[in-house]
Structures are given as C-alpha cells and as structure tokens.
Amino acid sequence: MSAIPHLQIKNLRARIEEKEIIKGLNLEIKGGEVHAIMGPNGTGKSTLASTLMGHPKYEVTEGSVTLNGEDVLEMAVDERARAGLFLAMQYPSEISGVTNSDFLRSAINARREEGNEISLMKFIREMDKKMSTLEMDESFAHRYLNEGFSGGEKKRNEILQMMMIEPSICILDEIDSGLDIDALKVVAKGVNEMRAAERGFLIITHYQRLLNYITPDFVHVMMQGRIVKSGGPELAARLEAEGYDWIKEELGIVDETVNANA
Amino acid sequence: MSVDLQLRFDREAITQYSKANQEPAWFLESRLAAFEACAKLELPKLEKTKIDNWNYEQFLPFVTQDKITNADALDEVVKAEIDVTAVKNLLVQKNATVIYHQAAEGNAQGVIFTDLATALREHGDLVQKYWMKAVAADEHKLASLHAALVNGGVFIYVPKNTEVELPLQAVYQIAGDDALLCPHILIVAEANSKVTYVDTYVSSEGKSMVANSIVEVFVGAGASVQLASVRSFSTEVHDYTFRRAIVDRDGKIEWILGEMNDGNTVANNTSVLKGTGSSVDTKTVSVGIGSQRQNLTSQVTHIGTHTESQMTSKAVMTDEATTILNGITKIEKGAEKANGEQGERILMLSEKARGDANPILLIDEDDVKAGHAASVGRISEESVYYLMSRGISRKEAERLIVLGFLDSIVSEIPIEEVKNRLRQALERKLA
Numbered sequence: 001m002s003a004i005p006h007l008q009i010k011n012l013r014a015r016i017e018e019k020e021i022i023k024g025l026n027l028e029i030k031g032g033e034v035h036a037i038m039g040p041n042g043t044g045k046s047t048l049a050s051t052l053m054g055h056p057k058y059e060v061t062e063g064s065v066t067l068n069g070e071d072v073l074e075m076a077v078d079e080r081a082r083a084g085l086f087l088a089m090q091y092p093s094e095i096s097g098v099t100n101s102d103f104l105r106s107a108i109n110a111r112r113e114e115g116n117e118i119s120l121m122k123f124i125r126e127m128d129k130k131m132s133t134l135e136m137d138e139s140f141a142h143r144y145l146n147e148g149f150s151g152g153e154k155k156r157n158e159i160l161q162m163m164m165i166e167p168s169i170c171i172l173d174e175i176d177s178g179l180d181i182d183a184l185k186v187v188a189k190g191v192n193e194m195r196a197a198e199r200g201f202l203i204i205t206h207y208q209r210l211l212n213y214i215t216p217d218f219v220h221v222m223m224q225g226r227i228v229k230s231g232g233p234e235l236a237a238r239l240e241a242e243g244y245d246w247i248k249e250e251l252g253i254v255d256e257t258v259n260a261n262a
Numbered sequence: 263m264s265v266d267l268q269l270r271f272d273r274e275a276i277t278q279y280s281k282a283n284q285e286p287a288w289f290l291e292s293r294l295a296a297f298e299a300c301a302k303l304e305l306p307k308l309e310k311t312k313i314d315n316w317n318y319e320q321f322l323p324f325v326t327q328d329k330i331t332n333a334d335a336l337d338e339v340v341k342a343e344i345d346v347t348a349v350k351n352l353l354v355q356k357n358a359t360v361i362y363h364q365a366a367e368g369n370a371q372g373v374i375f376t377d378l379a380t381a382l383r384e385h386g387d388l389v390q391k392y393w394m395k396a397v398a399a400d401e402h403k404l405a406s407l408h409a410a411l412v413n414g415g416v417f418i419y420v421p422k423n424t425e426v427e428l429p430l431q432a433v434y435q436i437a438g439d440d441a442l443l444c445p446h447i448l449i450v451a452e453a454n455s456k457v458t459y460v461d462t463y464v465s466s467e468g469k470s471m472v473a474n475s476i477v478e479v480f481v482g483a484g485a486s487v488q489l490a491s492v493r494s495f496s497t498e499v500h501d502y503t504f505r506r507a508i509v510d511r512d513g514k515i516e517w518i519l520g521e522m523n524d525g526n527t528v529a530n531n532t533s534v535l536k537g538t539g540s541s542v543d544t545k546t547v548s549v550g551i552g553s554q555r556q557n558l559t560s561q562v563t564h565i566g567t568h569t570e571s572q573m574t575s576k577a578v579m580t581d582e583a584t585t586i587l588n589g590i591t592k593i594e595k596g597a598e599k600a601n602g603e604q605g606e607r608i609l610m611l612s613e614k615a616r617g618d619a620n621p622i623l624l625i626d627e628d629d630v631k632a633g634h635a636a637s638v639g640r641i642s643e644e645s646v647y648y649l650m651s652r653g654i655s656r657k658e659a660e661r662l663i664v665l666g667f668l669d670s671i672v673s674e675i676p677i678e679e680v681k682n683r684l685r686q687a688l689e690r691k692l693a
Contacts, residue, residue: 053651056643081653093648097666097673106662107652144666161652 004031005068005084005168005200012063014051021047021258023225024063029169029200036203036211036236039222040244042257045204046090048222049173053087054080067169082111086167088158090174095145100157101127103145104164111165130163133193135186151178159190170194171202176210188213208240221247223256270440271323273297276410279324279358283379286386289393296399296409306402308528309620310586311557316526317500318404321442321472323411325357336362340433343462343494343683351375353432357441358413366428374419375430378446381417389417392450396478396506396534404502404528408444408474415446415475418459422452422482429458429677436473436499437466443499447477451485453510458488460680463523465496477505481513483537490680492520493527494687497552503529511537511566518675521548521558521577522687532561535569535600545671546575547684549691550583550615561590564600564630573604576671578664578692579615588620589634595626605635609667611660664692 007029014022021044029035039045051058052065054077065072067083075083095103104127109117127141134156146154155175162170172191176184191201191214203214211219211233219235220227221244229235229247239247248256276297280290305313330336333346336354346352350366353375360377369375374385381389399409416432436443443463451457465471473495481487487507495501501523507515515533533542544560562571577585591602608617621634641663649659665688672688675681 055647076656077647077650078653078655078659081651087651089648089651093642093645095645095649095663095666097669098662103649103652103662106654106658107649110653110655110658165652 003068004198006030007169007200008066009052010064012051012065013061014047014058015061016047016057016059020061021225022051023258025226027220027227029202031168031200032197033218034195034201034203034214034216035218035220036205036216037220037222037227038206038208038236038239040206040256042259043222044225044258045206045222046173049087049171049204052171053077053085078110081167084168086162086165086170088162088170088172088175090177092146092154092158094147094149096147098145099142100145101141104161107161107165126164130160133163134160134190136160152180152183155179155187156183159187163190163194168198169200169202171204173204174206175203176205176207184210185213208236211236223247223253224260225258228253269319270321271411275324279413283382285379285382288390289382289386292393292399293410293412296406299400300403300406300410303400303403303406306404308557309559309588310618311528311555313528317470317472318474318502319407320440320470322440323358323442323444324413325438325441327356327359327361329359329361333362333364337435337437337466339464339466340435343464344431344433349431350428351430353377353416354435355414355432355443355445356435356437357443360414368428369426370424372421372424373426374417376417378412378415378417378448385417385419388419388450389448392448392478392480394478396480396508397476397504404474405476405504408446408476411442411444411474412446413442413444415448418449418457420451420455420457423454424452425456426458429460429679431459432461434461434463434473434475435466436468436471436495438468439470441468441471443471443473443475445475447475449479449487449489451479451481451487453482454484455482456486458490458677460490460677462491462683463493463495463501465499469498471499473499473501475503477503479507479515481507481509481515481540483511483513485510486514488516488518488676490518490675490677492680492683492687493523495523495525497525497554499523499525501525501527501529505529505531507533507542509533509535509537509540509542512539513537514541517542517544518677518680519544519546520684520687521546521556522684522691523554523556524551524691525554527554527556527558529557530559530561532563533571534563534565535571536565538566539568540566541570542572544573545674547668547671547688548575548577548585549688550577550579550585550617551581551691553582554584556583556585557588558585559588559590560604562592562602564593564597564602567596567598567600569597569600571602574671575606576608576668577617578609578611578667579617580611582612582614584616586618586620588622589636590622590624591632591634592624593627593630593632597627598629600627601631603633607636608638609664610638610640611664661692
C-alpha cells in the first residue's frame with residue numbers, strides 16, 4: 001500500500017429513513033493530508049462518517065464516493081475496509097466472547113491470502129508495541145472486545161485497531177469526546193505516528209482541543225449537511241475563539257442543523 | 263403412536279443377551295420386569311415437545327460387535343474425537359458391545375472403571391445397591407425400555423478418600439441401520455473422593471438408529487464429581503438421555519454438557535441436592551441445525567439446607583431447528599438457606615428456527631435465594647457492521663459473534679480436552 005490514496009466525495013446526499021441528512025457534500029482527501037471537519041451538533045458530521053463506511057441505516061441517494069478511482073458506494077462494508085477505509089467510531093459495539101486479540105487477528109488476516117496469515121509471534125509483537133504506545137494495559141489483548149471498557153478505553157482501542165490495520169484513509173469520528181487531556185494526548189500520539197504520505201485522515205470533532213495535538217492541513221465547517229467553509233488550521237483557531245455565529249452570519253444561516261430547509 | 267408396529271425384540275432375545283453376558287439372575291429379572299412394565303407406561307411428559315412420533319422402540323437392540331485389543335483398530339469416527347493412544351483410561355462401546363477397554367495402571371487402589379457387564383459379574387452386589395436407584399425403571403416408558411434393553415455402559419466406583427487423577431473416558435458409538443445404543447453410566451463416588459468422567463457420543467453410517475442412555479451418579483459426603491459429555495449424533499439418531507445425580511452432604515457435582523447432536527434429542531439433567539451444603543454447577547451448550555427438534559432440561563432439586571445450584575444454558579439456533587430449553591429450580595420445604603441461580607440464553611440465527619427458554623422456579627421454602635434470567639435474541643446488525651468495518655466478511659463476523667456468545671460457557675470448561683472437543687463440535691455445526 002505504498003501508493004498515494006485518493007478519496008473523492010462528490011455531491012453526496014444521504015438519508016436515514018425518510019430524512020435527508022447529507023445534502024450535497026464535496027470533499028477530496030489525498031494521502032499525506034489531515035482534514036478536520038468541525039461543526040455544531042446535528043449538522044451531519046457523524047452521518048458523513050457512517051455513510052462513508054457503509055452503515056446499513058444510511059442510504060445514499062445521490063453523488064459518488066471513489067477511492068483511488070473505485071466506486072466505494074458499490075462496496076459492502078467489509079470490502080470498503082479492505083480497500084483501505086477505516087472508521088474509528090464514536091460508539092463502538094461491545095462484542096461478548098470475542099477477545100480483542102482474536103478479533104484483530106481476524107481483521108488482519110481478512111486482508112491476507114489464505115495460507116499467508118500473520119504469524120502469531122509477529123502479531124503479538126506488533127500488538128504489544130502498539131499497546132505500549134497507547135499506554136494500554138497488556139490485559140486488554142485478552143479482554144472481550146470493548147465489553148466493560150470505559151469510554152476512554154474504547155477510544156484507545158479504536159486507535160489501536162487503526163494502528164494494527166494500517167488503513168490508507170482513516171476517519172476518526174469524535175475520537176476526542178469523553179477523553180481527559182492525558183488520554184487525548186495519547187490518542188493524538190498514536191495518530192501522529194501514523195501520519196504518512198500513503199495515508200490520509202478525516203478527523204471529525206466539534207472541539208478545537210484535539211487539533212492542538214493533531215495539526216490539520218485543512219479545516220472544514222459543516223452545517224446543514226454540507227461543507228460551508230474551508231480553510232487552514234487558522235480557521236479552527238478562530239472557531240475556538242469566536243464560535244460558529246460569525247460563519248452563520250456571514251452565510252446568512254439561521255438554523256445550522258440538518259433540520260433546516262436548505 | 264406406533265401401536266400397529268411389532269417390536270423387534272422379546273423376552274427371549276433379552277434373556278439370550280443376558281445369558282451371553284453371564285449376567286446375575288437378579289439383573290435378568292429386573293430386565294424382564296421392566297420389559298413387562300414398558301407396554302403400560304407412558305412416555306415422559308415434556309414441556310412443549312411431542313415425541314409420540316419419534317422413534318423410541320423400533321430397533322434391533324442387541325447388535326453385537328467383535329472386541330478389539332488395539333486402540334488403532336477403532337473406527338475413524340471414534341479416533342476423530344479422541345486421541346486413543348494418549349488417553350490412559352478409555353472404554354469404547356459400539357452398539358451392543360463394549361469393544362475396547364483400558365484402565366490406567368496408575369489408578370488408585372480400589373478404583374473400579376469397567377464395562378457394565380464385567381461389573382455385573384465381578385461386583386454384582388455393589389452394582390445392585392445402586393442400579394436404577396436414582397432414575398426409577400418405572401418412571402416412564404423410556405426408562406423401562408432402557409432397564410430392559412441396556413446393552414453396555416460403564417461402572418465407576420471410587421472408594422472413600424480416594425482421588426482418581428486422570429479423567430476416566432468413554433466413547434459410545436452407534437452404527438448401522440436400526441441399531442440401538444443403550445448404555446448405562448453408573449458412577450459411585452464414596453465420601454471425600456474425587457473423580458472426573460468424560461464421554462462422547464458418535465454415530466457412523468446407518469438409518470433410523472436410537473440411543474437411550476441413563477446416567478446415575480451418587481456423590482458421597484464431601485465427594486466431588488465432574489462429568490463432561492459431548493453428544494455428536496447424526497440426523498439418523500433419535501437420542502434420549504436421562505442423567506441424575508444424588509448428592510450427599512457437602513458433595514459437589516459439576517456437569518458440562520455439549521448437546522451437539524444433529525438429530526432429535528431429549529436430554530434431562532437432574533441433580534438432587536440431598537445433603538446439607540451440597541452443590542451443583544451445570545453448563546449446557548447447544549446448537550440447533552437443520553430441522554432437528556431438541557428438548558433440553560436442566561433441573562435441580564434442593565432438599566438439604568445451605569445447598570447451592572448454578573445452571574447456565576446457551577443455545578444457538580439455525581435453519582428450521584427447534585430447541586426447548588427448560589431450567590427448573592425446585593426448592594423443597596426445609597431447604598433453608600438454599601441458593602439457586604439459573605440462566606438460559608438463546609441466540610436465533612434464522613427466521614424459521616424456534617427457541618424457547620423456560621425458566622421455572624418451584625419454591626416451597628421462605629428462607630432461600632433463587633434467581634433466573636432468560637433471553638432469546640438475534641445477532642445485532644450493529645455488531646456485524648462493526649466487525650465488517652474492520653474488513654471481516656459478514657459470514658466470519660457472524661461466526662465470531664456466535665462463538666463469542668457461547669464462549670462464556672466454553673471457556674469456563676475446566677478440562678482442556680473437553681473444551682477442544684466441544685469447540686471442534688461447534689465449528690462443525692456452525693460451518
């Protein structure tokens with residue numbers, strides 16, 4: 001996976017049941033870039049993340065998403081993952097009876113040919129190394145996947161999976177919510193270690209705090225289900241200082257949520 | 263009811279088999295008495311399951327086999343389940359003959375681990391003392407058929423203060439059209455003794471076969487018995503099992519049951535906590551596939567004070583299978599400070615499958631604790647999505663979730679070999 005990945009989202013529209021949430025969104029992410037999407041609650045940020053990954057609740061009604069020219073929307077969830085997409089989820093599921101390490105090994109082997117599975121020793125070495133980066137206790141390897149994990153432990157575990165799987169496009173959905181400052185630093189360290197020319201990031205957050213530790217190349221503001229303003233890191237700083245009202249004023253937006261009639 | 267069908271055995275056939283095995287006179291008498299009684303007895307009453315149309319008496323009861331002396335000569339179906347050369351205490355029954363038996367030299371003094379026929383010849387009085395004392399021959403038609411036609415099994419006797427270190431193991435194999443497998447497992451653990459017994463049930467080629475097993479366990483004061491059983495019969499076997507343990511003061515029994523048959527199954531597992539401070543732990547795992555019907559009952563009767571029971575059952579249902587999972591905690595008047603906990607959980611993988619979890623508490627004493635939990639659920643789509651989002655295929659994701667659902671029981675199994683055998687059976691059934 002040394003090629004430079006290229007994710008292209010064009011005029012994306014998506015809905016849940018009868019309600020349209022993503023309303024014509026355009027975004028392009030290339031390897032080496034870190035994009036941050038910010039915005040108040042209810043503007044469609046998490047829906048964008050779930051739609052890109054293929055969550056069954058969301059239906060795409062229009063537009064296209066391609067990864068390196070291939071149609072992502074045609075792919076099943078597992079195919080998207082194997083094509084290089086990764087979503088660190090805001091609320092990951094708890095799976096009883098499946099240990100973290102068994103699960104991760106299945107995920108890694110799903111990307112390999114049969115007969116070419118990762119050796120157990122190599123897997124354990126990698127996992128130990130990455131868990132130590134994330135300051136996770138060794139016992140996490142043998143605990144059931146997310147079961148009984150605290151919010152912060154779940155977030156670290158999402159980053160651990162990302163580090164083990166080494167995807168080409170990493171989407172982080174509110175990875176900072178519920179984290180104290182120490183945990184936030186650890187998670188940021190994990191992400192920063194992975195920044196590379198062959199990997200792009202889409203970081204969804206509504207606090208600027210995370211961006212103090214992960215410096216984005218591009219910052220986008222999402223309102224009413226689409227990107228309404230883009231800029232560099234200075235945009236995030238201004239949002240932190242002044243909030244979102246000035247953007248609403250500038251664009252003549254009264255209700256920024258997806259409920260508003262566009 | 264198959265009233266118009268002639269039975270394919272009679273007093274004469276029973277007498278012949280008994281004589282060929284040189285059984286003592288009392289035993290032949292008890293067979294014939296049971297045979298007389300069975301025509302009048304009813305089938306057992308089962309919760310939500312009708313078995314009138316199942317096969318329970320159309321078979322050839324005494325299909326005998328040649329004995330073998332070398333474990334290598336055992337059938338592949340047996341060798342696939344168990345490493346016959348590594349196991350030191352092993353008994354193998356095929357149809358109406360115990361074909362292979364080996365007891366470890368290192369077993370403690372006084373320990374008996376032998377086939378039932380030999381036990382009847384050599385320890386007749388001891389066997390008689392316990393024979394059909396936990397399960398009565400006239401409880402129902404299936405018990406009487408068993409008592410009349412028993413065609414093998416094992417007798418285990420552990421003297422007081424004696425520990426049998428290695429597990430005692432048995433494999434019961436049924437093979438060929440119309441065969442009957444009718445083993446009786448009789449375990450007597452005297453005061454403060456300790457023993458583990460592990461068995462496995464398999465079938466070879468053959469049509470319309472029947473297995474009718476009874477397990478009787480007598481746990482002496484302070485004794486500890488561990489019993490693990492994995493049943494893996496084909497769709498061609500209708501399988502009936504009644505297991506019962508009578509537990510004396512401070513005695514302890516642990517059941518580990520893998521109900522992995524592909525065919526119709528009735529299994530009742532009952533522990534009677536008679537003595538003060540006695541306890542039981544029952545773990546059951548089952549997978550329903552095809553169109554099989556299963557009625558699996560776990561039952562505990564608390565009689566002594568300070569008795570404790572724990573019953574956990576988990577079943578996964580696929581295809582058009584039906585499983586009725588009953589948990590019965592009965593606390594008799596006078597069983598003060600008894601504590602009974604039970605839980606049945608069923609995971610449904612198919613719209614057409616049926617799974618019923620029935621927790622039943624029957625409590626006649628005030629000063630007790632009792633609890634139950636039951637659930638029937640489906641695989642969460644959210645969980646499948648989560649695993650798939652890491653590149654795992656839907657099929658593999660579902661497999662992981664299902665094995666995970668059962669793992670809280672499987673991983674608790676204290677005997678590594680049984681754990682692996684059960685996992686192997688699970689992989690087979692969920693493939």
